[in-house]
Amino acid sequence: MKKVIVVTGICVALLIVVYTQFNGNTAKADPRGEDYAGAMACAKCHSKVYNSYLHTAHYMASTPASANTVHGSFAKGFNVFAIDSNQRIVMEKRDSGLYQTYYVKGKAKQSNRFDIVFGGVKGESYLYWKGNQLHQLPLSYFNLQSEWSTSPGYKFSFIDFRSIGKRCLECHVSYIDELPQQQLSRDEQFDKSTLVYGIDCERCHGPGAQHVSFQTNNPTVKTARFIARYSTLTRDQKMDMCAVCHSGIHTALLKSTFAFMPGDTLAKFKLPEFQHSLDTSHLDVHGKQLQLLKTSKCYMYSKMDCATCHDTHQNTRGNDILYTQKCLSCHNKPNHVYCKMTDKLSADVLKTKCISCHMPELTTNVISVLVADKAPPVRFFVHTHHIAIYPQEVKKILAFINK
Numbered sequence: 001m002k003k004v005i006v007v008t009g010i011c012v013a014l015l016i017v018v019y020t021q022f023n024g025n026t027a028k029a030d031p032r033g034e035d036y037a038g039a040m041a042c043a044k045c046h047s048k049v050y051n052s053y054l055h056t057a058h059y060m061a062s063t064p065a066s067a068n069t070v071h072g073s074f075a076k077g078f079n080v081f082a083i084d085s086n087q088r089i090v091m092e093k094r095d096s097g098l099y100q101t102y103y104v105k106g107k108a109k110q111s112n113r114f115d116i117v118f119g120g121v122k123g124e125s126y127l128y129w130k131g132n133q134l135h136q137l138p139l140s141y142f143n144l145q146s147e148w149s150t151s152p153g154y155k156f157s158f159i160d161f162r163s164i165g166k167r168c169l170e171c172h173v174s175y176i177d178e179l180p181q182q183q184l185s186r187d188e189q190f191d192k193s194t195l196v197y198g199i200d201c202e203r204c205h206g207p208g209a210q211h212v213s214f215q216t217n218n219p220t221v222k223t224a225r226f227i228a229r230y231s232t233l234t235r236d237q238k239m240d241m242c243a244v245c246h247s248g249i250h251t252a253l254l255k256s257t258f259a260f261m262p263g264d265t266l267a268k269f270k271l272p273e274f275q276h277s278l279d280t281s282h283l284d285v286h287g288k289q290l291q292l293l294k295t296s297k298c299y300m301y302s303k304m305d306c307a308t309c310h311d312t313h314q315n316t317r318g319n320d321i322l323y324t325q326k327c328l329s330c331h332n333k334p335n336h337v338y339c340k341m342t343d344k345l346s347a348d349v350l351k352t353k354c355i356s357c358h359m360p361e362l363t364t365n366v367i368s369v370l371v372a373d374k375a376p377p378v379r380f381f382v383h384t385h386h387i388a389i390y391p392q393e394v395k396k397i398l399a400f401i402n403k
């Protein structure tokens with residue numbers, strides 16, 4: 001009898017040890033501190049939001065590099081980018097990962113691993129760790145054209161590996177700790193163990209650990225506690241929540257936007273951008289959606305904010321019908337301000353082309369890349385958020401539909 005009790009006791013003790021070990025490993029503390037719970041913790045109760053969020057550009061804003069997240073081809077014949085007859089960059093798959101290797105006259109000069117992927121919608125760029133510094137690989141992938149291309153801004157008169165600073169990370173990851181700068185180096189240093197990939201739930205909603213513990217301990221309470229409520233923010237506060245990353249990159253930061261919380265005022269973090277808003281030559285892939293929208297009559301004469309048209313938990317890219325419904329929620333005939341072209345256009349065109357005429361895709365003059373074997377630089381397209389009447393675009397659309 002005694003033996004049985006002792007054995008059972010040992011088994012129970014072992015189980016407890018195994019359980020706490022396992023639990024300790026899975027529930028790793030969030031690098032942002034104990035106020036944060038991490039996106040996995042949100043998935044438990046908000047599984048629908050979480051699962052659709054996994055398909056959004058925000059989730060993809062940064063991911064660990066792997067054969068699944070790097071979309072460019074490593075197959076023979078598709079993995080070489082010739083700079084000129086002597087120099088080439090070759091994409092190589094090895095046991096230790098994916099690499100970009102720079103060859104001069106057939107001799108390998110430098111080889112760096114793909115460690116982090118930024119993006120994947122129009123283009124993707126890659127970073128690698130060099131000690132505690134992050135650098136950008138010279139080649140990016142142009143998803144829209146399915147081709148390797150130069151990273152924006154790269155010129156091949158020399159091969160430099162651009163250092164990536166905190167500024168890029170503040171918009172493309174949810175968090176990383178900076179380390180003290182080393183002497184003799186201008187480049188910022190980071191603690192890679194603290195990197196939180198993607199733009200996650202708490203980057204937008206603020207810290208949620210207390211919310212998680214309250215709702216877990218009070219399952220009968222069906223209203224949210226201890227989490228910022230979007231509906232109670234002022235319009236400016238709502239706009240600032242997105243403007244943290246969607247209002248351009250051309251002015252200095254006063255402090256790190258990693259500390260920005262819903263309800264904060266962006267002006268305390270970032271000097272205002274210059275008012276180039278309407279000049280499309282200043283539209284870049286790091287678009288100034290905030291400034292462009294604010295100069296639109298739609299914005300000035302209504303209470304709209306970014307979430308009027310965008311459900312940030314879903315990938316609605318290319319869903320023109322859905323966006324048309326958003327337009328029509330304000331611009332239907334009984335509402336008086338409706339499209340003067342309504343009677344001249346077929347129902348089909350109206351259903352899908354509001355944005356083609358009023359928020360057209362325009363080329364950026366700032367971001368261009370070189371694609372292998374194609375001489376002129378290729379420019380990126382961006383939907384302008386200055387909603388207006390664009391006679392040139394209207395002409396193009398009319399010519400297209402009357403063909």
Ligand code: HEC
Binds near residue numbers: 042208215
């Ligand atoms: C134990 C369950 C539980 C967990 C875990 C949980 N929530 Fe919630 N959350 C709720 C409940 C219940 C509500 C109120 C009902 C609703 O709005 O869905 C809510 C509401 C919210 C709201 C809406 C607030 C409002 O009223 O505008 C946000 C935002 C939110 N949660 C974010 C998060 C985030 C971020 C996490 C992860 C850090 C998280 N939740 C984890 C239960 C949970």
Ligand code: HEC
Binds near residue numbers: 062120171246317
């Ligand atoms: C912390 C930075 C950050 C914040 C805050 C942020 N975004 Fe983004 N957003 C990004 C980045 C980075 C991308 C591009 C990601 C990519 O393509 O990899 C992006 C992409 C998008 C896209 C394009 C989606 C697509 O499928 O092409 C939309 C729309 C968008 N954001 C809307 C919003 C709205 C609305 C808000 C506020 C509620 C917001 N964002 C807040 C960084 C942010």
Ligand code: HEC
Binds near residue numbers: 119124171287
């Ligand atoms: C102020 C915030 C901000 C900064 C700083 C920033 N980005 Fe972005 N980036 C964005 C947003 C927002 C988008 C999506 C823009 C759009 O579609 O208009 C984007 C898009 C991209 C894309 C294309 C993603 C895709 O899926 O097509 C790449 C690649 C990229 N950024 C790399 C970088 C690099 C590298 C840096 C630093 C040199 C950087 N970004 C700095 C906000 C930022």
Ligand code: HEC
Binds near residue numbers: 039053202230231308
């Ligand atoms: C890019 C910013 C952004 C990210 C990332 C984000 N949210 Fe939201 N979320 C919003 C905004 C904006 C609203 C308010 C939408 C509205 O009310 O129009 C919202 C609303 C909510 C709500 C209440 C309404 C609803 O749709 O159920 C919950 C719950 C929520 N978010 C949970 C999450 C969770 C969980 C994640 C991560 C899986 C997440 N959010 C990621 C911006 C974001």
Ligand code: HEC
Binds near residue numbers: 323324326359
């Ligand atoms: C929240 C309501 C709302 C939404 C949603 C909305 N608009 Fe508007 N829009 C307005 C208001 C209000 C005006 C100003 C009307 C006036 O001049 O009295 C306006 C003006 C316009 C104008 C005239 C612009 C000019 O410079 O003369 C166009 C074109 C337009 N909207 C197109 C659109 C399109 C396309 C969409 C969808 C992508 C859209 N709107 C979504 C409210 C909205």
Ligand code: HEC
Binds near residue numbers: 289293306310319382
């Ligand atoms: C009146 C509706 C409307 C509002 C309001 C709106 N957007 Fe958009 N947005 C669109 C449409 C339409 C597209 C094109 C979507 C597509 O092609 O799938 C778009 C595309 C985008 C993109 C991707 C750009 C590109 O061309 O690839 C980003 C980023 C974005 N919006 C951010 C924002 C932010 C941030 C705000 C608030 C400052 C905002 N949007 C407000 C309608 C809107």
Ligand code: HEC
Binds near residue numbers: 324339350353358
């Ligand atoms: C083929 C291009 C085209 C399409 C598609 C189109 N519009 Fe228009 N829209 C125009 C033109 C051109 C004008 C200016 C007409 C004029 O002033 O005579 C206009 C004017 C407007 C105005 C301003 C009306 C006013 O009184 O100032 C609004 C609002 C508008 N459109 C909304 C929409 C919406 C919503 C859709 C989709 C359901 C849409 N448009 C589809 C070309 C287009």
